[in-house]
Amino acid sequence: MLMAIFGKHAVCLDVANGYSEHFVDAVKAVRAAHPTHTIIAGNVVTGEMTEELILAGADIIKVGIGPGSVCTTRRQTGVAILNFLLYLIAQMLVFLRYLTAYDLKFKTSSAHGLNGHVIADGGCVCPGDVAKGFGAGADFVMLGGMLAGHEESGGETIEENGKLFKQFYGMSSSTAMKRHAGGVAEYRASEGKTVKVPYRGEVAGTIREILEVCDLLVPMLEQEN
Structure with missing residues (x-):
């Protein structure tokens, strides 16, 4: 899906904690080396770091630290923030600084105000969670556990x-x-x-259910995507 939207050349810089000067420098270096590639970077949970990574050259920011069903970061480190809240934070906080420079129709996100995009990464256990991610302003929602066990999924x-x-x-x-x-x-x-x-068989039925719930719930959240 990302390739269909942004082109076939993409690089994902993926670390558990994106709050590092070395990580920001890595994003800058990859952008300098690949000026036309789509760069995905994360993970972070605040608007300030969303802004910094986009200004460093990233196109898409992965938001979320430790929410995945097979991720133990929160338990190991004691660091966490509610997913729905962090999506809103990453989308909105930085945008307030640029409010005078952009029309209010772009108020859905700080990332969008900087021509960036957001991936809501992890923590979804039902189709409604996916819809909430989109409703909070995410452009993409990353799924792992909801797709695990299907014929098409990885794993032995x-x-x-x-x-x-x-x-x-x-x-x-x-x-x-x-x-x-x-x-x-x-x-x-x-x-x-x-x-x-x-084992859950083919993934088509699960995808269909997710799409049906998103079609129903996202308009209820009054969020344009």
Whole structure:
């Protein structure tokens, strides 16, 4: 979907905590090296950092720290903020600084005021949560757990006592650290877990349900997207 909208060349700079001068510098360096690429950067939870990353060269900001169903960052670090609230914060706070420079019809977001976009990343457990993300002003909503267990999803298929399951793990889990190329420092703590979820068949039915609820709920939230 992102490729269809922004073109085929995209780079995602993905860290658990985007509040780092090194991370901002990395965004600037990637933008300098790839001036026409779409750059996705995150994760952050405030309007100020949303602004800084966009001004550094990012096109799309991932918002959310630790809300995913197989993410343990909140438990490991004790750091969290309510997802719906943080979407609103990232969308609105910085925009207030630019209010005089933009027509009020663009008031939906700070990111939009700077020509940027927002991905609401993680924490959705039902179609209504997806709609709330869009209702709060996000341009995209990232899903993991809601799509896990389907035929098309990643993860090994496991049979136990005649029942099918699929493996589902976070990208900061020990499973991901061991499996994927590049490796990480041995001292790094895992911020994700690995679980088995019941096999759910093809994903089309789940996607259809999400779209139907969004069609119903987003207009109720009076949010233009």
